[in-house]
Amino acid sequence: MTVTTLPVWSVVPLAAVVVCWAYAAATVDAALDPAPGRARLARPLVETSRLLRQPRRVTPAPDLLLWRIGIAGPFVAALLMAIVVPFGGHVVSGMAVGIVWFNAMDVVLWAFWWLAGWGPNSVYALVGGYRFLAQALAYELPLMFALTAPAVAASSLDMRDVVMAQGELWFAVEMPVAFVVFLISVVGFSSWGPLGHPAGVDVADGVLAEPSGLDRLLLLVGRYALLAVGSAMAAALFLGGAAGPWLPGWVWSIVKTLAVLVMLVGVRRRVPIVRADRLMALAWVVVLPLTLLQVLVVAVVELR
Amino acid sequence: MSLLLFAVVGLVAVASGIAVFVVDSMARATFALALSFVAVGVEILLLDLAYLGVITILMMVMEMAIMAVFMVMYMMNPAGLMPMSMMHNKRGALIISSAAFVVLAAGSLLVPWPSRSGSAPPDLTRAVGDAIMGSKMLVMIAVSAVLFATMVSAIVLATARGRYDS
C-alpha cells in the first residue's frame, strides 16, 4: 500500500473535495435527525440557499477584522489539515512532519474559535469562545499523545509512512485507546455534539449565536469540514487508509471515512453535552494517564 | 523565490511585532504577536527545519490563545473601544531600543561570521530526536525538571488559598 504525492495545483480540487465532504456531513446530520419533517435530505441545500439570501445582521461595535478571521478560520484550518491527509492512495503534501502539521492546525483552531466568539461584541458569543479554550485545554494533551502513538508505531511523522506501516494490522486494533481519544478530540475541535459546549443551547448557541447570512454559512461549512477532515484523518491514521480487498483504494477511503463520519455526526443527538470543567477533570485524571499508557505499550511493542 | 518569501514573511513578522504596541485593542495586540510568531515559524521552515518550524507555530499560537484570556482579564481597555496609551518613558525606550537595533544590526553585518562547515543530515527531525535522547539528554532532563517546577510554583502562586489555609 503506497501513497503517492500529488502536484501543488491539486490544492484547488482539494478545496472542492473538502466542501463536498462538508456537504455530505450536513446531509448525514439531517438524515439522522429524529425530529419528524419532510424532505430532510434536501435540508442542507435549503439551508444554504436561505443563508445565501439572508441579509447580514450586525451587532453594535463589533471587532469586524477579528470576527471575520474567526468565521473563516475553521474552514481554512480544515483545508490546511486536509493537505497532509492521505486519501485513496494520494496525498497533496508529502510533508515529513505531517502529523505535527495536523496537530499545529488543530491548535490554530484555539485562536479561531475564540476570535469567532470575541468578534461580535456579544455576551453569549464571548462565553462560547472562552468555553472553547477551557475545552481545548482538556482535549489537546490527550490528542497529542493519541497522535504520538501511530507515529511511534510507524517510526515516522510522515502520514505516508503511517499508512504504509499498517500492512498487517490496523492501528485501531493495535492501539484502541489512541483511536477513541482521537475521535473524541475531532468532535472536540469541531465543537460538536457532546463537546459542543462552546456552541451550547444554554448560551443561545454561543459562538454560533451572532453570525448570520454568509458568515454563518461559512462557519457551519467550516465545522462540518472539520468533522469530515477529522474522519478522513482517522481513516488514514488508524483504519489502514486506502487498504482493502477487491475494491480500488479510493472506494475504501470513502467507505472508511464515511463510516467514521456517520459515527461522529450521529453522536450529536445521542450523547448529552459535557460541561467544559467536567471534561477537564475527566481528561486530565482519567484519559491522559490512559493515553500515556497507550504510548508506552506501543513503544514497548515496537521495541520488541 | 525563497528570497522573496523570506523578505515578505520577515516584513510581516516585524510589522505585526510593531503592531502589538500600536493597536488599542488587547485582542488585536495578542493576535498580532501570534501572527509575528507564525511568520517566524515560516522563516524557520525556510531553513529546512520542518519539525521546529511547525512546533514553533503550534506552541506560540496555543500560548497566544491563552495570553488573550489574561490580556482581556487584566487590561483596562481590552476591546480598544476608547483609544488610550499605556506607555511610560516612551522616548527613552525608543532611544534605547533603536540603539540596540543599530548595535545588533552592525554586529550582524560587520562581524566576519564563520562560513558553513559540514552539511545537514538528511533527516533533521531524526537528528534532533537522536540528540535529545542521546548526547543532549541531560539538557532535556533539566528542562523537564524546570517545567515541573514551573507548573507547581505557578499554581502555588496563582491560587487564592491553599489546602492548609483556613
Next chain:
Amino acid sequence: MTLDAFLLLGSALFAVGLFGALSQQSVVMLMMGLELMLNGVIVAVAAFWYFVAPAQPDGQVLLLVVITAMTVEMAMGFAVVTLLFRTKDADVTDMAAEFKQ
C-alpha cells in the same frame, strides 16, 4: 538568503520587543515585549545553526530550549500577575514599584 539577512530580521524583532518591554506600563504587555525579544533570538539561533554548523544538532536543541523558556516565562509571568492582582489589585508596573515603599 544569507546569515546577515536573518540576523537583521532577528535584530529588528529583538529591538521592537525591547521597546515594548521598556515602555509598556502593563505587566502583561511587558511580557509580550519579552516574548518578542525571544522571538528574535529564535530566528538568530535557527540561522546560526543553518549557516554555520548544520552538521551538529546543537542549534536545534538550543531552539527547543528557547521555546521552552518562553512557555516557562509566560506561565510564571501570569502566575505573578494573578498574585499581584489578587493581593494588591494592581496590573501596572509603576504600581508594583510603589509597593516597595
